[in-house]
Amino acid sequence: MDAREELVQRCxxxxxxxxxxxSDEGFAELILAARNDPASFVDTPAEEAFAALVAAxxxxxQSLANDDLLDDDExxxxxxxxxxxxxxxxxxxxxxxxxCTDARLVSILTRDLGPDDLLTQLLELRSDADTSxxxxxxxxxxxxxxxxxxxxxxVRTCLDGSRFKMTLDRAERLLDAAPSxxxxxxYTAALAYARLEDETGFDALDARFGHRxxxxxxxxxxxxxxxxxxxxxARRALQGYCELCGGAAYALLRPEFVETYxxxxxxxxxxxxxxAVLAVHESEPIIADVPDFIAWAQTQPWLEQSASxxxxxxxxxx
Numbered sequence: 001m002d003a004r005e006e007l008v009q010r011c012x013x014x015x016x017x018x019x020x021x022x023s024d025e026g027f028a029e030l031i032l033a034a035r036n037d038p039a040s041f042v043d044t045p046a047e048e049a050f051a052a053l054v055a056a057x058x059x060x061x062q063s064l065a066n067d068d069l070l071d072d073d074e075x076x077x078x079x080x081x082x083x084x085x086x087x088x089x090x091x092x093x094x095x096x097x098x099x100c101t102d103a104r105l106v107s108i109l110t111r112d113l114g115p116d117d118l119l120t121q122l123l124e125l126r127s128d129a130d131t132s133x134x135x136x137x138x139x140x141x142x143x144x145x146x147x148x149x150x151x152x153x154x155v156r157t158c159l160d161g162s163r164f165k166m167t168l169d170r171a172e173r174l175l176d177a178a179p180s181x182x183x184x185x186x187y188t189a190a191l192a193y194a195r196l197e198d199e200t201g202f203d204a205l206d207a208r209f210g211h212r213x214x215x216x217x218x219x220x221x222x223x224x225x226x227x228x229x230x231x232x233x234a235r236r237a238l239q240g241y242c243e244l245c246g247g248a249a250y251a252l253l254r255p256e257f258v259e260t261y262x263x264x265x266x267x268x269x270x271x272x273x274x275x276a277v278l279a280v281h282e283s284e285p286i287i288a289d290v291p292d293f294i295a296w297a298q299t300q301p302w303l304e305q306s307a308s309x310x311x312x313x314x315x316x317x318x
Contacts, residue, residue: 001102001149001264003054008034009142010050011041049097053106056089060262083110086262101129101146105153105263112260115161122154139178148174149263152183156261159188160285167192168201181209184265187216188282194224195286215245215271215279219252223286226293238297242306247273249306250316251280252297273310 012034016022022030034041042051063082067075087110093103108121129150134141138148151174158167171189175181186209193202202224206217218241225234242248251273258281268274280287287293297303311318 001057002267003050003057003102004038005035006142006145007038007047007050007054008041011038011047013142014044014047015041045097046099049093049100049103052093052096053090053100053103056086056093056103057106057262059089060086064259083112083260086110099130101125101150102263104129105146105150109153109260109262115157119154119157119161119163122150122157126150126154133177137178137180139180139182144178148178148183151177152185152264153261155185155188156282159192159282162195162285162289164192164195168196175208184216187214187279190217190220191223191283191286194220194227195289197224197227199224199228213240213244215241215248215275216282218244219248219279219283220286223283223290223293226296227290231296235300238300238303242303245271245273245276247310247314248276249303250310250318251276253294253303253307254311254317255280255284 008031012027012030015030015034016027038051042048060082063078063085067078070078087107090103090107090110094100094107098104104125105122108118108125111118111121113121129147131147131150133144133147138144151170155167155170155174158164158170168189171185171192174183174185175189178185186205189205190202193199193205202221206213218237222234222237222241225231225237228234241252256277258278265278268278308318310316
């Protein structure tokens with residue numbers, strides 16, 4: 001979530017509505033002015049609350065900077081403190097404007113709830129929040145994005161809680177509402193199709209996005225084909241996953257802890273090691289149901305070799 005840029009877009013859009021007729025060039029200048037000094041454009045409780053959320057998320061991100069210097073106990077203490085501070089800031093933002101869905105969503109996500117309790121709270125928020133969205137690709141309307149992010153969190157939570165059909169039902173509706181899929185709902189859907197061994201659904205999803213393979217879909221395909229017992233095809237899919245991004249083999253064999261998405265999947269470079277880390281993290285509920293998959297993957301000599309070489313090159317434990 002590029003929170004500051006969304007604040008700029010929201011403020012500029014509201015100012016244009018107040019001005020009335022404004023050319024595209026005039027709106028572009030308005031955007032530049034808001035980007036230069038967004039605080040001067042904040043003149044409603046809704047934007048004041050969103051600005052408070054932007055500041056809270058920025059403070060949270062800055063607090064992550066020195067985590068590598070902390071031991072386990074220090075990290076646990078620091079993490080609890082910063083999540084608590086973020087929750088408090090989000091609650092204050094929601095007090096300014098109870099309609100600030102993003103602030104309420106982030107506050108819930110900071111609580112580190114299990115999938116069942118998290119799903120309950122997200123559904124309660126959805127029933128209470130304004131979830132109306134614009135026609136067409138709703139992502140193009142900045143005011144529709146909070147609702148889309150809430151639904152994306154619901155989709156991921158359904159997957160984490162092994163509610164795979166519910167995952168796909170909600171994912172399909174969200175993809176229809178925002179077909180550009182900036183939030184990467186197709187990645188979560190691919191994992192659900194893999195767990196259900198639904199190759200037809202998986203292939204239809206792949207075709208919907210032009211058969212453009214990505215880290216999530218390649219790993220999901222490997223898991224699905226392994227579950228279907230088609231080992232040669234599974235091996236090729238696994239190779240595709242590992243060849244797509246550097247460190248993918250290491251990410252699979254040495255999963256890393258990933259911070260809670262606040263509120264959505266963090267932006268990472270395509271085909272990067274960080275992307276592989278996220279894909280493996282999101283695949284954990286699926287892999288846990290296929291305990292032999294990792295053992296089988298480790299029998300592929302090239303996989304171990306690739307992981308070992310990446311570890312040596314980047315001074316990682318192996």
